[in-house]
Each structure stands twice: as C-alpha cells, then as structure tokens.
Amino acid sequence: MTDFFSKSRITARAGYSRWLVPPSALSVHLCIGQAYAFSVFNEPLTRVIGIAAPAVDDWKLTTLGWIFSLAIVFLGLSAAVGGKWLEKVGPRLTMFVAACCFGGGFWLAALGVYLHQIWLLYLGYGVIGGIGLGLGYVSPVSTLIKWFPDRRGMATGMAIMGFGGGAMIGAPLAVWLMDHFKSAVSVGVMEAFIVMGGLYFVSMMIGALTIRIPPHGWQPEGWVPPKVENKMITQNHVHIDQALKTPQFYLLWLVLCLNVTAGIGVLGQASVMIQEMFKGSVTPAAAAGFVGLLSLFNMGGRFFWSSASDYLGRKNTYFVFFVVGACLYALIPGMGQVGNVALFVILYALIMSMYGGGFSTIPAYLADIFGTRYVGGIHGRLLTAWSTAGVLGPVLVNYIREYQIGQGVAKADAYNVTMYIMAGVLVLGFVCNLLIRPVHEKHHMKYDEFDELDGAFPRETETEGEQK
Structure with a gap:
C-alpha cells in the first residue's frame, strides 16, 4: 500500500502527455470549490426540526455561519502544515487524504444533522472538511508548475479556476438533492450531505489515481529556460x-x-x-x-x-x-x-x-x-x-x-x-x-545528487555565495 502512494509509482514514463495532468487537478478543485456554495444549506438548516418553518430549538443563522468560517480557517492551517508533507510524499497520497477528509466531513456533518448536534457540523464540515479543502487546494498546484515551466501562470490558472467554478456545480447540485429528498419529516439536507460526500470522494479519488509527476530534470520538448538576465525568475531553489x-x-x-x-x-x-x-x-x-x-x-x-x-x-x-x-x-x-x-x-x-x-x-x-x-x-x-x-x-x-x-x-x-x-x-x-x-x-540551495523519486529532501550544503 505504501508503494502505491509513493512518488516512484506516479512518476510519468517517457512519452506521457502533460495535458493529461490538468484534468486530474480539476477533478479535485471542482469538488472542493463547493465550499463557496455552502450558504445554500444555511436556510434549510434553520428548519431541521420545524421543517416548514424554524422551531424554537432550530439553529440560528449566526450559529450556522461558523461552519464556513471554520472551513476557511482550517483550509489555511492545513495547507500551511501539510504543504511540506506534500513535497515529501507527493500529490497522490495528499489528494487521497484530502478526499477522505472532504468526503468524510460531509458524512460526519450528515450525522450532526440527524442527531441535531451543531458541534458535529463544526467538526465535520468545518474542521475535517476544512483540512480536506487545504490539502486538496495545494496538492495539484506544485505538480502543474513542474509540468508547465514554460506556462506557470496558465497551469495554475487551470486548476484554481476549478476552485472558483466549483460553486457553479455545487450550488445547483445541493438544491436539486435537497428538493429530491425533502419530505414531511426532512428538509433533505442530511441526505444531500451523504450523497455529495460520496460523489466528491469518488471524483477526488479519480484525481488522486490519475495524477502523475514529471521525471527529475524533465523539460518540455524544445523549451529553452528563461535567461538569467530576468532577475525576477530564479534558476535556483529555496528550501x-x-x-x-x-x-x-x-x-x-x-x-x-x-x-x-x-x-x-x-x-x-x-x-x-x-x-x-x-x-x-x-x-x-x-x-x-x-x-x-x-x-x-x-x-x-x-x-x-x-x-x-x-x-x-x-x-x-x-x-x-x-x-x-x-x-x-x-x-x-x-x-x-x-x-x-x-x-x-x-x-x-x-x-x-x-x-x-x-x-x-x-x-x-x-x-x-x-x-x-x-x-x-x-x-x-x-x-x-x-x-x-x-x-x-x-x-x-x-x-x-x-x-x-x-x-x-x-x-x-x-x-x-x-x-x-x-x-x-x-x-x-x-x-x-x-x-x-x-x-x-x-x-539558495546547492544540491548534491539526490533521489527525487523516493521523496527524500536534498541535502542543503554551502550556498552559491560561499562557493564563490
């Protein structure tokens, strides 16, 4: 199982088309972009008990507002902590964990609706789902930059555009599911959470299974790296x-x-x-x-x-x-x-x-x-x-x-x-x-020979300035 997630397992072979990588990134970002559409659940969640109208014990909008806020906070925190781990283990394992957290966050939130326990929604979608957001957000980005050194901006734009557009899929999907499952005893939110958690988990797993990283030292055919005269584009690396x-x-x-x-x-x-x-x-x-x-x-x-x-x-x-x-x-x-x-x-x-x-x-x-x-x-x-x-x-x-x-x-x-x-x-x-x-x-770092494929970090030695 460890080998399945290793960098060596997902390193592309000769002749692999780099244009197969953006769809893998989009399959993740279009899912986690649903966070921008979470507000469509707020009003129905105020009627979980009353169904037709809010009951005395139903949640208030001010209480529900913390779910999205927590998700964004943990997006940033998990991206900050998990970013270094991503560089070590590679995008497949990171995207797998993101899928488990984001999909599982929906399912735990569904349990919170069923038991009417707001802390489960905070923990599920806010904390665990937020961790999935952060790991899923950063996972494909560095991979795309390495595949498209000649078009770094375009490459990141392709993936992050998916995050911006995720709400355009997530909002109507959520509304349709709630309408489909609503009844005299349910507003349909719990059932929508269960289905969406499953759909997003599968889609993000497709991305995790199909993602590939370029071999060490790979460059696009015919591409000439920018001249050193362009000081705003470094030829070195910083740890x-x-x-x-x-x-x-x-x-x-x-x-x-x-x-x-x-x-x-x-x-x-x-x-x-x-x-x-x-x-x-x-x-x-x-x-x-x-x-x-x-x-x-x-x-x-x-x-x-x-x-x-x-x-x-x-x-x-x-x-x-x-x-x-x-x-x-x-x-x-x-x-x-x-x-x-x-x-x-x-x-x-x-x-x-x-x-x-x-x-x-x-x-x-x-x-x-x-x-x-x-x-x-x-x-x-x-x-x-x-x-x-x-x-x-x-x-x-x-x-x-x-x-x-x-x-x-x-x-x-x-x-x-x-x-x-x-x-x-x-x-x-x-x-x-x-x-x-x-x-x-x-x-700047100076590298000795190191194995890019096993995820080992290169040994930092003397700086370029010290060599001179």
Whole structure:
C-alpha cells in the first residue's frame, strides 16, 4: 500500500502527455470549490426540526455561519502544515487524504444533522472538511508548475479556476438533492450531505489515481529556460523552511492578504449591497443574477489573469490588480449616487476577475521567486493570508456598514467609506508588491545528487555565495 502512494509509482514514463495532468487537478478543485456554495444549506438548516418553518430549538443563522468560517480557517492551517508533507510524499497520497477528509466531513456533518448536534457540523464540515479543502487546494498546484515551466501562470490558472467554478456545480447540485429528498419529516439536507460526500470522494479519488509527476530534470520538448538576465525568475531553489527567513515571503503574504481582503469582504455582501445602493431598481432575483455574474468573472479571472502573467510578468500583473482595482473601488460610490446600475455591475465584475486572478497568479509568483522544488509547501504556508483575509474583509465591510447606519447614514450610502478604505488597502498592496526583489543568493540551495523519486529532501550544503 505504501508503494502505491509513493512518488516512484506516479512518476510519468517517457512519452506521457502533460495535458493529461490538468484534468486530474480539476477533478479535485471542482469538488472542493463547493465550499463557496455552502450558504445554500444555511436556510434549510434553520428548519431541521420545524421543517416548514424554524422551531424554537432550530439553529440560528449566526450559529450556522461558523461552519464556513471554520472551513476557511482550517483550509489555511492545513495547507500551511501539510504543504511540506506534500513535497515529501507527493500529490497522490495528499489528494487521497484530502478526499477522505472532504468526503468524510460531509458524512460526519450528515450525522450532526440527524442527531441535531451543531458541534458535529463544526467538526465535520468545518474542521475535517476544512483540512480536506487545504490539502486538496495545494496538492495539484506544485505538480502543474513542474509540468508547465514554460506556462506557470496558465497551469495554475487551470486548476484554481476549478476552485472558483466549483460553486457553479455545487450550488445547483445541493438544491436539486435537497428538493429530491425533502419530505414531511426532512428538509433533505442530511441526505444531500451523504450523497455529495460520496460523489466528491469518488471524483477526488479519480484525481488522486490519475495524477502523475514529471521525471527529475524533465523539460518540455524544445523549451529553452528563461535567461538569467530576468532577475525576477530564479534558476535556483529555496528550501521551504528557509523561505520563511526571507522578506520576500512576508511581502508576498501581504500582497495576497490585501488583495483578497478587498475582494472577499464585498463578495459576501454583493447581493445586499446592490439592492441597498439601488433600492427599488434591483429586485432580489436580479441581485442573485448579479452574484452569479460575479462568480463567472471570479472563475474566468483565475485563468485569464494567471495566463496573462506569463507574458506581463507576475509583479506587473499584481501592479495591474492594485492600481486598477483601487481606481475601480474609488469609482463605485459615484455609480451609486448617479444610479448607474450597468456601470456598477461592470466595475464589480472587473474587481472580481482580479480577485480570482490574485489566487491563481500567486503560485507562479512563488515559483519565480523561490524556485519550483518546494513551491507547493511554500504556497501552503502562504495561504494563511487567505484565512486572515477571510476574517478581516467581512469584518471591515460589515462593522463599518453597521457603524455608518448607526450614525444615521442612509443604507444606500453606508458602503461609500468602505469602498474608499478598500481602495486604500489596495494602495498598501501596491507598495508591498513594489518592494519585492529577487531572493538573496545566501538563501539558495546547492544540491548534491539526490533521489527525487523516493521523496527524500536534498541535502542543503554551502550556498552559491560561499562557493564563490
């Protein structure tokens, strides 16, 4: 069994097409992307006892909101801890564990619904499922970067686009299953959890069984590595633990955190925001369509911007995110004041495309700065920025809005200050991105001969600078 999960077992043979790897990654990311659609369960979960209407002992929305929050927190924590393990054992075992955790999390949550024990939902979907999210998120990324050294941005965009689009499958699937199983004694959530846990486990296992890694030293036929003159793309590697000792890691952490903070805060309030800013002009149904459109741009932006970064450069791509994004946020209050719904929607769609693009471009940025050898583990540790932003963004939007309304500001104008603050957040991100420089040679590794296939870590010896 140990050999089945080993790196030697999944190392591709000569002639293997690298284009068979992205479907393996997508089979995982399209599953775990369901997390963005968990909110469709919230309202039915408030009626588990009352069925037709909430009963006295039913859960409140505020209680249920912690399920998603826990999942995102443990996504970041498990990615940070499991990233180094991924580099040692390879993607197959990591994806297998992710499938067990994510599918098993649904099943444990189903037991929590059956017994009406909220702590089982917290533990099941929030903690165990969140661990599956984190391991599943980072598992294919470093593999794709190694298969596509000539198109790092496009490669990561293909996988992470799946995470952005997972809700487009998960939401209608969940609604259909709940409608199918609902009855006079059930809202259908428990049964939907059981089925979805099984479906996602099988799909993620397909990814785990079909994933392959390139042989050590493999390069695409006819590809010439970038010239050394491009200082922002290193030809060296930085050990995962050494990366934490560099200022570049913390600057990139801030770059991701600030970009995500600006986007995720308004994403969670998008439906309410457009209805309040254009009261009477936008119906709830139209607001739902607006949210769906933002999801499309979130997903499409992940592939478009990461692919574009192969030509623009990763640093320049983030400059676009921060400069254009700050301008768009500053323009939004004006759109509400003049009542221009169409332009408001266009501005937000562009913002969401860059929000998604920030997620998919960061792994390639890390590979450029730290090398590809440990990019999966470094990426996992950097995802703690997502967990931080997942709390910081909504808190900024929600509390500032409540404060504004409490001061007598009309709901339609309660988001104006928030938009300007988000523009300022992106300006800060611009400064952090500006400060990023190539990693000093003292952090580079020098490899002796080592066996890439058995997962052994190369021995770190003297640095390039010491040799000189």
